[in-house]
Amino acid sequence: DGGITQSPKYLFRKEGQNVTLSCEQNLNHDAMYWYRQDPGQGLRLIYYSQIVNDFQKGDIAEGYSVSREKKESFPLTVTSAQKNPTAFYLCATNTEGRDYEQYFGPGTRLTVT
Amino acid sequence: EDQVTQSPEALRLQEGESSSLNCSYTVSGLRGLFWYRQDPGKGPEFLFTLYSAGEEKEKERLKATLTKKESFLHITAPKPEDSATYLCAVQWGATNKLIFGTGTLLAVQP
Numbered sequence: 230d231g232g233i234t235q236s237p238k239y240l241f242r243k244e245g246q247n248v249t250l251s252c253e254q255n256l257n258h259d260a261m262y263w264y265r266q267d268p269g270q271g272l273r274l275i276y277y278s279q280i281v282n283d284f285q286k287g288d289i290a291e292g293y294s295v296s297r298e299k300k301e302s303f304p305l306t307v308t309s310a311q312k313n314p315t316a317f318y319l320c321a322t323n324t325e326g327r328d329y330e331q332y333f334g335p336g337t338r339l340t341v342t
Numbered sequence: 343e344d345q346v347t348q349s350p351e352a353l354r355l356q357e358g359e360s361s362s363l364n365c366s367y368t369v370s371g372l373r374g375l376f377w378y379r380q381d382p383g384k385g386p387e388f389l390f391t392l393y394s395a396g397e398e399k400e401k402e403r404l405k406a407t408l409t410k411k412e413s414f415l416h417i418t419a420p421k422p423e424d425s426a427t428y429l430c431a432v433q434w435g436a437t438n439k440l441i442f443g444t445g446t447l448l449a450v451q452p
Contacts, residue, residue, distance in 0.1 A: 233385075235385075260438060269444060270444060271346070271429075271441070271442035271443050271444045271445070272386075272429070272431075272440075272442040273442075274439060274440075277438075277439065279438070287439070317383075319385050319386070321385075323438060328391070329373075329374055329391065329433065329438070330376075330388050330391060331376065331388070331431075331440060332388060333378075333385035333386045333387075333388075334385050335384055335385045336383070336384065336385045338383070
């Protein structure tokens with residue numbers, strides 16, 4: 230069963246704690262992405278990785294960190310430096326070439342109080 | 343500033359009442375325009391990719407069209423199960439990154 234898995238589905242943390250969101254894919258795609266979704270706003274890109282051991286900041290990287298040690302995995306850490314961490318976080322991958330398609334995981338809803 | 347604007351923000355239809363959603367963009371060097379469907383609490387589901395003006399794609403009751411400045415998602419005879427948020431995104435320049443619109447929340451009443 231191919232696809233993108235994100236865990237957990239819901240995550241609750243206290244303010245000041247770091248938290249790591251998991252994203253795993255078995256689609257054999259090179260590129261992986263993390264987005265944040267807030268009510269009334271479009272998806273915003275946090276970080277992306279085009280290949281193992283390499284990643285770039287997106288539009289809103291402050292307060293977040295990532296790693297890409299394996300092709301299948303792209304975990305996102307939300308640090309205590311992120312001012313408004315409560316959001317719906319989405320991981321994505323894409324196909325390559327002419328028929329470019331970006332696929333999303335089921336998302337993780339993070340609530341920080 | 344490169345941006346993507348979707349309208350209307352929300353649309354309520356009666357079952358069987360056809361309509362269109364709009365996605366306008368101001369990026370230069372468009373490489374692709376994408377439509378997604380998103381159900382509450384779930385990740386977006388890919389629907390269509392359009393690459394050039396004049397292109398059309400269909401899937402069941404949905405048809406997507408593209409001009410040089412906008413795209414339309416036509417919904418013919420919608421059913422309640424078509425209720426969802428529809429997202430539009432564009433890919434431009436040399437990057438694989440996408441810019442997303444804020445979506446149109448569609449509600450189809452029986």
